[in-house]
Amino acid sequence: MDADKTFGENAYYVDETVEPATIARLLNFGVQQMGLGIIFLDVNRKCVYANRHAFSLLHAEFSLESVYKAFKDWMNSLGIEQSSAAWTRLFESQERERLYRVRYRYLLDSNNKPIGYMYTIQNLSDIVENGTGEQYRLTHDELTTLYNREGFKEAAQNRLRETDKRYILLYSNIKDFKLFNQLFGLEKGNDILINIADLMIQHVKEDDIYGRINGDHFAICMPKERFVEKDFKKLVREVTSKVTSKSYSLHMQIGIYEITDPTMDITLMCDRAYMACKSIKKDGVCEIAWYSDEMMVNALLEKEILSSFDFAIINRQFGIYLQPQVYSDGRIFGAEALARWMHPDNGLIQPGVFIDVLERADLIYKLDRYIWELAALQLAKWKDTERDRIQISVNVSPKDLYYLDIKKEFTELINRYQIDPALLNIEITETAVTSDVTKCAKLILELQKAGFKVEIDDFGSGYSSLNMLKDINADVLKIDMGFLRKTENQNRARVILNYTIDMAHELGMSVVTEGVETLEQLEFLQDMGCRMFQGYYFDKPMPVEEFEKKYESPE
Structure with missing residues (x-):
């Protein structure tokens, strides 16, 4: 318990062999000798105790009603609320300028139940009398x-x-x-x-x-x-x-x-x-x-990123790279759109450099909205071509849910570019979902009714993944192979991964496994029943032009 806020059996120690009346006299004498004015109120804000110093500081007659009235009148004259935690004020009293510091405490007993209030008044007038009152306020x-x-x-x-x-x-x-x-x-x-x-x-x-x-x-x-x-x-x-x-x-x-x-x-x-x-x-x-000096370098880089971000958006310096999403035989079914910054002076800037900076500055929603539009524009370009059934997945960051009307944003893109919503997949991270399951469940349902497919990204990265699935009915579950790499107990992780894939299929969700880097991983996942993959084993993220040269729509 906080002894500053709590008066109860755990807040102080008393010799139980001493008469309570003696203890009360000692406590009262001690409080009277303190260099502070002290006022206690009960839970109904009735003044039940004030020490001698409080009467002296407030120039009040010797009754509890008068001292508390003088105190309240003084606060009202200064425009201070009774529940203000602390304040320090210069004021005139008996033709002298005085400086008082007041603190307010809400008192709880050992069971955390309210029992009253306490004000302490400290006289700092010596500072004023020494000619340093104004300096005190400034410093x-x-x-x-x-x-x-x-x-x-x-x-x-x-x-x-x-x-x-x-x-x-x-x-x-x-x-x-x-x-x-x-x-x-x-x-x-x-x-x-x-x-x-x-x-x-x-x-x-x-x-x-x-x-x-x-x-x-x-x-x-x-x-x-x-x-x-x-x-x-x-x-x-x-x-x-x-x-x-x-x-x-x-x-x-x-x-x-x-x-x-x-x-x-x-x-x-x-x-x-x-x-x-x-x-x-x-x-x-x-x-x-x-x-460390490295932090200064990072801070300067962060400042440069933030100062040039809006200019980069306006001048279309950001673009998308596409990482293929394929079946085990290599046939394409989709791609994930990933942001890249094509800086005119610094060349290609990887997302690891700027994404965290924009997230901390609450600017990531501007970039995400821009990338969503580039993906929609790309799908429009692919209409009536050999790539017209390739899906593009785009990321929704947790902060996008607070800054943007997600359904409105994506619906407007579909209408503006006249594309099939089933081809513009919306990836929402597990972290975003678990931050407000009810809100996300409603959003996902609305997006699905509008024809979009919704994917849960980074599944398994949090500690409430299974609990989330009770309420979230997504179309695709994306599992990162890092789920296995980040643990020392491979066997237990594989059992959990196996059951997660089976469970997703039982719930009517497709499973895409990200981060596949080796043939061994691919074969292992195939044995578990996984059929859709994304990772460096198949291809790295690449410019749209390179993607178009390599891939056409699946048969």
Whole structure:
């Protein structure tokens, strides 16, 4: 349980031989001596306790009703919601400018049931009286009271200028935090950020510089000699456990830049640490990556790709390569359309270079829509030729489902180019399907009613494949031979593959096996009852002109 949020049997320890009244007096005395104003409300938001310091700070008469009224009036005058997680405000009181920091907590018992609320009020007026109030606002984050970007930059630069120690800069990112805010609201998101800030304050050392740079990004500048990755991961796991709940699990990504030039701009150091952060692919509770010069090369390449992408679309620099899909005897029945970037200066750019970049930037839907049109145009060119029954499969990325009306897009292509929808096959990845089975099941049914064939691509890559098939009635199941290559237990994988092929046939689906590279693999799959294949054993992806020279429609 989070002791900051929970008052219950697991949140503190009491000597049971001591009278409860004595314990209550000790607790009350301790709270009175704290340098914070403290106000407790019950679940009905009735004030049930306030310490002496709260009355002093709010200049209230000595009654619970008056202190809480003074507190609410003050919040209302500042336009602050009662449930705001934290705020820091300068204000006039008795002809003096004061600076107070307020924090709000929603209190839960050991069974995670609400029991009330707590406000803490901290007097930071010394900062104002020293003539630094405006400077404080410029250099500190209002929500967490840590340094903001400017404050961190200035403090870290000063520290590096004053010391001969070797320092590192750590930059953190909370994975999918924007999604958390959308699902649970900004208030709960702010509560997590405040908890992280509080725990940072508790664990950093005197020679550390730390702050909230922006959003969910925090940074620490600390001596390298004191950093032990194993211990740091353990600390982060302790931090995340305090803000993890049944509905949300916190995943921290930490990028580290080793400072070799103390005179370098701190912003550039943060950028490099963040590059390391973005390079993390694993999904652990705490993952750490160190910056390397290769990351800078990749970042520059990514920037170049994003800056020239729209121009490349407009100037038709993207094209399709076709990889044949054949029967075991080599007869063609279809092809998969794969994107290639024909750059006027850099030549042919492989998809491995740009696809991930476009996906991260949420631009992949623009490329996919363009490739779909090229495939439809190619089918129109093949009408009434020797290739008029060859099917072309195109990919639908998971994010396409959110940015595009898939049925509308494909229906418009069919009408625009006057082609048979049964020849333009739509591949949806298993990952996209399992992200929203109900939505995809409805979409697949609508596409099939419009005459399209729907294929489930990368089947077996997830952990809910069989469960998905209860609700998804696709036409084709595409299985990658990587299913076998990615495991050490070949025999078990082959048994599963065998049953998967049989099951697909029982459910009325065709099976296409991708990634076939050897005769041995082909014969093995044929023994399992597979009849349709795609892979380098038959042919690699090739330009349309080369494909047309080699293949005609099946008899």
